[in-house]
Amino acid sequence: MTVNVAVRAADVVKVYGSGDTAVRALDGVGVEFAAGEFTAVMGPSGSGKSTLMHCLAGLDTVDGGSVRIGGTELTGLSDRALTRLRRDRVGFVFQSFNLLPTLTAEQNITLPLDLAGRKPDPGWLLELVTTLGIAERLRHRPSELSGGQQQRVACARALLSRPDVVFADEPTGNLDSRTGAGVLEFLRRSVKEMGQTVVMVTHDPVAAGHADRAVLLADGRIVDEIPEPTPDLVLAGLRRLGG
Numbered sequence: 001m002t003v004n005v006a007v008r009a010a011d012v013v014k015v016y017g018s019g020d021t022a023v024r025a026l027d028g029v030g031v032e033f034a035a036g037e038f039t040a041v042m043g044p045s046g047s048g049k050s051t052l053m054h055c056l057a058g059l060d061t062v063d064g065g066s067v068r069i070g071g072t073e074l075t076g077l078s079d080r081a082l083t084r085l086r087r088d089r090v091g092f093v094f095q096s097f098n099l100l101p102t103l104t105a106e107q108n109i110t111l112p113l114d115l116a117g118r119k120p121d122p123g124w125l126l127e128l129v130t131t132l133g134i135a136e137r138l139r140h141r142p143s144e145l146s147g148g149q150q151q152r153v154a155c156a157r158a159l160l161s162r163p164d165v166v167f168a169d170e171p172t173g174n175l176d177s178r179t180g181a182g183v184l185e186f187l188r189r190s191v192k193e194m195g196q197t198v199v200m201v202t203h204d205p206v207a208a209g210h211a212d213r214a215v216l217l218a219d220g221r222i223v224d225e226i227p228e229p230t231p232d233l234v235l236a237g238l239r240r241l242g243g
């Protein structure tokens, strides 16, 4: 069986600064994310998780190696082409929700497609907001929504274009555990029932327990991989790293 790879990094190197103060944030990262899989990226503070996510998502450029989303090689793309690729083929969910305060929930959800000049699929939009339990909140502005509701709006925004991959950076970091569990459950359903591909950076072993696989980073390298992670397995893996 051939596995359809959504995102692939090979020998990725990222260096911040130069000379004596240079930091090799990514030191030859090779990792693949299969389509339709939910992966958690974990590791001690400073191990390179955010840097890896930014490089995989085309938010930052690499100093060596290759990053592919679907069939597209990101290295060498112009800023303009990268912007278009992020808009059309990548969904983002951030710790701080990143909704625009002056727009309603619905306007926030459709904004990326509006910017691309594309019409949202109304049936898909309805299915997303119904599954997320925010159908009654679409006319509200972010300030009128709870944190959990705001993150659900961000999830709908990320999935509306049916992107090749959704990158989630500590998506439950600002939520209490029960609300966070709801968001993680939705991400899991988006993978299992909607065929979405999700890559999530997290510090939280319980959050990682919702994923199909956890990959562990240390000092800018992938050092371990845990299939079907449970919080205990993830904690044990992190302990082996001294994290």
Ligand SMILES: Nc1ncnc2c1ncn2[C@@H]1O[C@H](COP(=O)(O)OP(=O)(O)OP(=O)(O)O)[C@@H](O)[C@H]1O
Pocket: 016, 017, 023, 024, 025, 043, 044, 045, 046, 047, 048, 049, 050, 051, 052
């Ligand atoms: N803009 C930058 N300039 C210089 N060094 C940076 C920059 N961004 C990150 N670094 C360094 O690169 C390394 C990896 O950082 P990164 O933020 O990717 O780690 P992380 O695993 O996401 O950490 P955390 O869990 O604390 O968020 C660290 O040593 C960090 O100090």
